[in-house]
Amino acid sequence: MxxxxxxxxxxxxxxxxxxxxxxxLVGFVAAAFFYRDRLEGINVDLVFGYGLGGLALAIMLLLTWFGVRKRSYAKGAGPLKGWLSAHVYLGIALIFLVPMHGGFVIEPDIHGLAYVLVLITAFTGVLGIAFYGLYPRRVAANRDGLTFDDMVKRMAEVDIEIRGLSPKLSEAANDVVRGEVANLRIGGGVRMLFVKPRNRSRHAQMALHRLAIDNDAARRAEALLERKADVVDRLQRDIQMRSRLRVWLLLHVPLSLAALAVVISHGVGMLVFGLGSV
Amino acid sequence: MGVSEFQVAIIGSGPAGLSAGARAAARGLSHLVLERSDGPCNTIFRFQKGKHVMAQPAHAPLRSELPFEDGRREDVLAAWHGRAEELGVNLLYNADVIGITGVAGAFTIALADGSEVTAAAVVLAVGLQGNLNTLRVPGAELEHVGYQLDDPDEYEHERISVIGAGDAAIENALALAAHNDVTIINRSGEFARAKKANESAVLAAIESGRLGVVYNANTQAVESDTLVLETPDGEARVPCERLIARLGAAPPRKLVEACGVSFPNEDRNALPEVSAKYESNVPGLYVVGALGGFPLIKQALNQGYEVIEHIIGEDVEPADTPLLREKLVAVPEWSVDAFLEAVRDRVPIFSELNGLVLRDTMLESDVHKFTDGETVLRRNDYTNSLYVVIEGAVCVHLDDEVPPKASVTLGQGAFFGEMGLISGRRRAATVSAVGDVLLLEVPRRRMIALRASVAAVRESMDREAIARSIQAHLAPGLDRESIDDIAATATIHSWAKGRVLFNEGEDGDSLHLIRSGSVLVRKKIGDHDVVLNYVAAGNCVGEMAMVSGEPRNATVAAAADCETIRIERDDFERLMDRHPSLREQIEGVRTARTAITERMAESPDQGSLIEFLVDQGGKEATDILLIDETLCVGCDNCERACAATHDKITRLDREAGPSYANMHVPTSCRHCEHPHCMSDCPPDAIKRAAEGEVYITDACIGCGNCQRNCPYGVIQMAEPTIGQRGWLASLVGGFGLSRAEVSEGPKQAVKCDMCMNLEGGPACVRACPTGAAIRVHPNEVIELITGES
Structure with missing residues (x-):
């Protein structure tokens, strides 16, 4: 709504x-790039190499500073939202500025590495934007007003009630219930970022159903397992989505630091060894 | 008649009497303290065992031979006892005074045992507690009926009934309920008379079944093991092996009159009139303590000291005079006495206050002097004190023009600022000085207390407030003469949350101008009860039926506890005739409301959203944290920002709290119009800043009242922490790098202060990377939803 x-x-x-x-910014640089041959009296290498390179480095420093700004809670100019907005758009701009700076040439050296690292970092950021756009509303819809703790508590309540039914259940039914408790996995592991773990509660519920025991306790246990399976589904989806909301940062942040380091080496190298050749 | 035995006789050995005795002993006066029971300070001795006694009022200095600090009942009594013995106070126990005769210099005090005591001066310090109200029903004389509870631990496994709904009854019932089966008998349907903390505690105990309750019950008879009650459902018989009736106390009028002292009226609770030196209408006979109108222990102690000085003939100034003089530093031409006299003579709402109440009021108030054109208070400020004009005049600006096009001048004796006081909302108008003006600013707490205890203050304020509300909200620009007769017949009504002001389909015989709180407008559409609108203080409801003549077209119920001014149809017609633009205005409102009704009827979900927001504090919040779930990525940077800027303790819980339609209301302070947390803070540690932030000062004693009183669960008790974590440490995650340490101190209440000391607004909102968190006034949200502006 x-x-x-x-x-x-x-x-x-x-x-x-x-x-x-x-x-x-990108439009201006692109225009200059495509009409570079017509620009007279300008040293194109100097402008696109040192000028655009310097600009890109400045942008990178600004983007990295976001990490610091994010954590300076008491002071800092403007809301963090504005900084993220700038971070996102300037980061996307880098995807266009860096290739123009490199003349669309990648070679297997430190310059090429810097090129690639910056682009990968930017793309992981784009992945983050996609996740941020996609998941929050899904997480909210999936939770349906419950907190994570609420869901875990619901699961625990079902467990307690099933345990109470145990004396009234057959050996086979008890095996199913015990198996469910032993094998149930809610989350954990890298795999679950991509595939949801099996819902053991759902399996157990179906197994109980297949046993077709006509007894009140067994039917109650089945109903309880079904309720638990629904919560498990929710929890698994919740963990998966919330993990995705965070995990891209585990790539984005180290990559950005690596990219910054390599770019600085590349820059120092160009200043020391390259300036004479221009 | 011979020479009197004593220079002074003091009747009663409570705080006032004992303090007087101690001072008399210290000054070497021959004296006698007459105590009816067999030990001193019977009232305090009869306090519940271990009760914490507070040295209130905190701002007043103590002047007594007896020491007094906050502490347990036992410690306070032991300290007094020790000091009284040290000074050699002359106490006579079991001395039941039945009357006093004679004149100053030669009083004769008659005792119940037939003996007599003579004294040159008499101090009557008998208090009220010696005259507890008792049951007047058959069986009241039975042995298991009591009016006091000393040690609740004396009783176990008994079926006990406690009659009463005040603090004493609740405290007794709760203490007894630990080991007994206790029922509390309440004559009314609620416990509103008690302190907020006691009210919540007793309701919680009833809810959990620890305490039984009978509401709306009148005691009919006491039998040996049963209490017979009359209830709306008929006679009720409660098993009862012990009965404790806490029915309050009244002045021992018979005794006081037997001493020749007269009362101003026939009211059962009336107190005798005394001079500034505590002298009654009988020269040489003085009245101090609760009987003189001052029930607090510290005041009684001070008066005991002062009265002896007066008797000696020392021109002692009251203990608070130096403090009052400090209030007047800005106006050295005024003496304390002259100022107090001016307040009483010139300010009608205070004219009936007795001298001591007036002094106490002034102790809590501030005196301001403004020069011509200076601003006293600004429209939209969040202050809520009341001002009275002592000298000069002020101009109330009715618009935002400089200088104002429409304005009202208030002269000497007038008051202003009452709307903020009542509604808890921002100031409705700017007020500036006209020429030199002298003002007394009375804080909200004090005014509320005065309004509650002094009928004259309440009535004169209400009458004036009604007229001003009508002028401000319905007929701006209309002169007061044309409003006063309508205001005179308008009535003020209080509505508890949920109560219906009027129902759809009823005859529209009146309109309500909301002066505090807010209401929800509902309408039955199909089978659904759809919320159409939310109307806040300062607006009208029910005016549509006034102009259309049709029945009510919607049901209006209180969204929060509220007060309305009801104006009857004929009066409103007269008002519209006198102020034709009002009719146009009402027509305009009617058109706008009809449009809203149509819009809201089409999308009932929006109405549900309004209801959700109102329920979550929209009805009383001045500021609410809202998280858009479609934007929130759950990074908890808001909580980290809060903790980082507030002693490492986050004051908000992002995940907790309800959601509706992707709107999440986390557990975070709403900064209510009338903060529940403020209502019962013993050290008065919770304050409201001019911008509306409600915050807790270091004066917090950690009692937890505010935590219990907050309906939104946003206050927590936490140990204060010290130390700071640098940004580098927090960047690395802070493993082992935190320098924050938990101090040894007691727990204190902590809550959101809206980052009032930080530039750039609340840290939670500033630190939200995605823009999911905002802080808004709930009315803005509701107006956005309804499309009303």
Whole structure:
């Protein structure tokens, strides 16, 4: 349902202020790049090498500073949302600026490595934007007003009730219930980022159903397992989605630091050894 | 008549009497303290065992031979006892005074045992507690009926009934319930008379079944093992092996009158009139303590000291005079006495206050002097004190123009600021000085207490407030003469949350101007009860039927506890005739409301969202943290920002709290119009800043009242922490690098202060990377939803 439009996401922040800024920047550089042969009296290598390189490095430093700004809670200019907005759009701009700086040439050396690392970092960031756009509403819908603890508590309540039924259940039914408790996995592991673990509660419920025991306790246990299986589904989806919301940062942050290090080496190298050749 | 035995006789050995005795002993006066029971300080001795005694009022200095600090009943009594013995206070126990005759210099005090005591001066310090109200029903004389509870641990496994709904009854019932089967008998349907903390505690105990309750019950008779009650459902018989009736106390009028002291009226609770030197209408006979109108222990102690000084003939100024003089530093031409006299003579709402109440009021108030054109208070400020004009005049700006086009001048004796006081909302108008003006600013707490205890203050304020509300909200620009007669017949009504002001389909015979709280407008559409609108203080409901003449077209119920001014149809017609633009205005409102009704009827979900927000504090919040679930990535940077800026303890719980339609209301302070947390804070540690932030100062004693009183669960008790974590440490994650340490101190209440000391607004909102978290005034949200502006 549409809520009154009060919230202003980081993408639309200040009517796409930083999006427009990035677009303008990329447009200007691209125009200059494609008409570089017609620019007279300008040393193209100097401008696109040192000039654009310097600009890209400045942007990278600004993007990395986001990590610091994010954690300086008491002070710091403007809301963090504005910084993220700028971070996102300027980061996307790098995807276009860096190739133009390199003349669309990648070679297997430190310059090429810097090129690749910056691009991969930027793309992991884009992945993050996609996740941020996709998952929050899904997480909320999946939770349906429950907190994580609420869901775990619900599961525990079912467990306690099933345990109470145990004396009234057949050996076979008890085996199914014990197996469920022993094998149930809610989350954990890298695999679950991609595939949801099997819902053992659902399996156990179906196994009980197949046993076709006509007894009140067994039917109650089946109903309880079904309820638990629903919660397990929710929990697994919740963990998967929330993990995805975080895991891309585990790539993005180290890559960005690596990229910055390599870019600085590349820059120092160019200043020391390259300046004479221009 | 011979020479009197004593220079002064003091009747009663409570705080006032004992303090007087101690001072008399210290000054070497021949004296005698007459105590009816067999030990001193019977009232305090009869306090519940271990009860914490507070040295209130905290701002007043103590002037007594007896020491007094906050502490357990036992410690306070032991300290007094020790000091009284040290000074050689002359106490006579089991001395039941039945009357006093004679004149100043030669009083004769008659005792119940037939003996007599003569004294040159008499101090009557008998208090009220010696005259507890008792049951007047058959069986009241039975042995298991009591009016006091000393040690609740004396009783176990008994079926006990406690009659009463005040603090004493609740405290007794709760203490007894630990080891007994206790039922509390309440004559009314609620416990509203008690302190907020006691009210919540007793309701919780009833809810959990630890305590039984009978509401709306009148005691009919006491039998040996049963209490007979009359209830709306008929006679009820409660098994009862022990009965404790806490029915309050009244002045021992018979005794006081037997001493020749007269009362101002026939009211059972009336107190004798005394001079500034505590002298009654009988020269040489003085009245101090609760009987003189001052029930607090510290005041009684001070008066005991002062009265002896007066008797000696020392021109002692009251203990609070130096403090009062400090209040007047800005106006050195005024003496304390002259100022107090001016307040009483010139300010009608205070004219009936007795001298001591007036002094106490002034102790808590501030005196301000403004010069021509200076701003006293600004529209939209969040202050909530009341101002009275002592000298000069002020101009109330009715619009935002500089200088104002529409304004009202208030002269000497007038008061202003009452709307903020009542509604808890921002100031409705700017007020500036006209020429030099002298003002007394009375804090909200004090005014609330005065309004509650002094009928004259309440009535004169209400009458004036009604007229001003009508002028401000319905007929701006209309002169007061044309409003006063309508205001005179308008009535103020209180509505508990959920109560219906009027129902759809009823005859529209009146309208309600909401002066505090807010209401929800509902309508039956098909089978659904759809919320159409939310109307806050300062607006009207029920005016549509006034102009259309049709029955009510919607049901209006209180969204929060509220007060309304009800104006009858004929009066409203007269008002519209006198102020034709009101009719147009109402027509305009009607058109707008009809449009809203249509819009809201089409999307009932929006109405549900309004209801959700109102329920989550929208009805009383001035600021609410809202998280858009479609934007929140769950990074908890908001909580980290809060903790980082507030002693390492986050004041918000992002995940907790309900959601509706992707709108999540986390557990975080709403900064209510009338903060529940403030209502019962013993050290008065919870304050409201001018911008509306409700915050807790270091004066917090960790009692937890505010935590219990907050309906939204946003206050926590935490040990104060010291130390800071640098940004580098937190960047690395802070493993082992944290320098934050938990101090040894007692727990204190902590809550959101809206980052009032930080530039750039609340840290939680500033630290939200995606823009999911915002802080807004709930009315803004509701207006966005309804499309009303």
């Amino acid at each position: 549409a809520v009154a439009p009060m919230h202003d996401g980081f993408l639309v922040h200040k009517r796409f202020r930083y999006g427009w800024l990035a677009l303008l």
